[in-house]
């Protein structure tokens with residue numbers, strides 16, 4: 001397995017803002033970018049006083065326009081370093097940590113984290129899952145206070161998430177409003193290819209999945225049955241425990257509103273866990289599209 005980029009290698013690749021801008025320019029437009037005015041290729045020079053390149057004819061290209069860096073007062077190298085941190089940590093990067101390492105204020109650190117999470121969400125592929133898929137729901141984030149509502153125990157401030165994972169493959173998560181049969185069936189049907197095998201626990205919300213065109217099998221957790229042949233939900237359960245541990249350890253509170261971005265971050269890390277060396281290059285590549 002190739003090794004992830006070290007901090008020394010990062011500093012050699014991106015010693016200053018200009019090196020980052022140059023990378024961004026090449027990634028977005030290509031080294032042989034053709035000038036829209038004169039048609040020349042590869043005649044671009046960095047302008048001294050602007051984060052832009054000029055052609056010999058005087059036409060300008062601004063590599064940061066259309067990226068989160070454009071309207072930001074934070075130097076480009078700090079953005080690159082923040083992205084580097086996101087791809088080298090195992091448990092996520094709290095805003096406090098970014099604030100300390102980049103010496104920016106908390107609000108800036110928080111916003112940078114969220115922009116980077118948006119990119120992470122775009123990197124690790126999409127399209128429905130297939131093959132043998134485990135599905136399960138979890139209550140994530142929020143405080144662990146319980147209040148008793150009319151419909152029984154309500155987990156205060158928790159976000160309900162459905163996770164689906166291919167055996168030895170990709171993982172997807174979706175925030176759902178509740179654990180009703182309708183919510184769970186719609187989520188699974190929208191994200192798993194028809195005909196796939198699905199393993200779940202005995203939750204009633206999944207009980208009609210076979211009528212939705214899946215080969216559905218369950219394990220009875222309430223009867224201490226966790227594995228029957230190759231039917232189990234151990235993969236998704238281990239994702240939940242990693243996710244919950246990380247959120248508890250690094251983020252004090254994640255609201256329902258922001259949960260999808262955090263989920264995207266942890267999905268990204270899970271989906272690329274066998275090729276950690278590819279995380280940073282993939283994220284940089286994403287900046288070009």
Ligand SMILES: [Zn+2]
Nearest residue numbers: 035038055057
């Ligand atoms: Zn030109």
